[in-house]
Amino acid sequence: MAERRLPKPKVAGSRPVFRSILLPTARIFLLYLPNTGGAFVLLTAISRITEHHKTFATSGNASERRLDVPHTFWITPSGVGWSDIGLADLVMLSVQTGEVVSGTLRPSTEWRAHQAIYSTHPWVGGIVHLHSLYATILSVIGIPVLPVHYQMARVGDQVPVVPYQTFGTTALARRVAETIASDTRAVLIENHGLFAVGDSADDALRAADEVEWTAEVQYRAMLVKSPRVLTRDELSEARDAFRTYGQNPTSIS
Numbered sequence: 001m002a003e004r005r006l007p008k009p010k011v012a013g014s015r016p017v018f019r020s021i022l023l024p025t026a027r028i029f030l031l032y033l034p035n036t037g038g039a040f041v042l043l044t045a046i047s048r049i050t051e052h053h054k055t056f057a058t059s060g061n062a063s064e065r066r067l068d069v070p071h072t073f074w075i076t077p078s079g080v081g082w083s084d085i086g087l088a089d090l091v092m093l094s095v096q097t098g099e100v101v102s103g104t105l106r107p108s109t110e111w112r113a114h115q116a117i118y119s120t121h122p123w124v125g126g127i128v129h130l131h132s133l134y135a136t137i138l139s140v141i142g143i144p145v146l147p148v149h150y151q152m153a154r155v156g157d158q159v160p161v162v163p164y165q166t167f168g169t170t171a172l173a174r175r176v177a178e179t180i181a182s183d184t185r186a187v188l189i190e191n192h193g194l195f196a197v198g199d200s201a202d203d204a205l206r207a208a209d210e211v212e213w214t215a216e217v218q219y220r221a222m223l224v225k226s227p228r229v230l231t232r233d234e235l236s237e238a239r240d241a242f243r244t245y246g247q248n249p250t251s252i253s
C-alpha cells in the first residue's frame with residue numbers, strides 16, 4: 001500500500017520581505033509624496049475592506065489624515081463601490097471647515113463624522129466606518145461589544161452604543177466624536193453600524209476587524225448562554241502582554 005504523505009506547507013515566498021521592508025518603505029515614501037500623501041495608505045485599507053468584510057458595496061466609508069498638508073484629510077467618495085474607488089476618486093476636505101479642498105466627486109455622506117473626529121482628536125490619523133454584519137447586529141439590539149475575548153483589548157474596555165441619529169447628520173457626527181477617546185477606539189451607532197479609529201486608516205481597519213470578530217463571538221456565545229466578560233484587570237494584563245506581542249512590539253494606550 002502506497003505511503004500517504006501530507007502535502008508540504010506552502011511557503012509565502014517573498015511575502016515576509018514585502019511586508020517587513022518594501023511595504024513600510026513604500027508607505028513612508030507615498031505618505032509624503034506631494035499631492036498624494038496618505039492616499040495610498042487609504043487605498044490599501046480600502047482594498048482590505050473589500051477582501052474581508054461582509055458589507056454592501058457602497059455602504060461605509062474611510063478616511064486618512066494628511067500629514068503633508070496640515071488640517072486636511074482624504075475621504076472616500078459618496079456612492080462609489082469599495083472595489084471601484086481609485087486615487088482620482090478620493091476627496092480632500094478641510095478638518096476645520098469640512099469644505100472640499102480638492103477632488104471632483106462628492107465626499108461620503110458621513111464626512112461630518114470624520115471631520116468631527118479629526119478636529120476633536122488630534123491623535124487620530126485614520127477612520128473607518130462599516131456596516132459589518134455582527135457589529136451591526138449588536139447595534140440593532142442596542143448591546144455594546146463587550147470584552148468577551150482579549151482580542152479587543154487594544155480597542156477599549158468595550159465598544160459603546162450611541163443613540164440612533166439619521167446618517168450624515170451633524171447630530172450623529174457629534175455623538176460619535178464625543179464618544180471616541182484614546183481608550184475607546186470604536187463606537188456602535190444604534191441601528192446603523194460601526195466607527196473605528198486609529199493612527200492611520202489601516203490601523204483603524206485593524207481595530208474594526210477586532211471589533212467585528214469579537215462581536216461575532218459575543219453574538220454566537222449569547223445564543224448558548226450569557227458569556228463571561230473579562231474584568232478590567234484581565235484586560236489591563238492583556239494590554240501589557242500585547243506590548244511585546246509579535247515581531248514589531250508597539251506601545252498601545
Ligand SMILES: [Zn+2]
Nearest residue numbers: 060167192193
Ligand atoms: Zn453608515
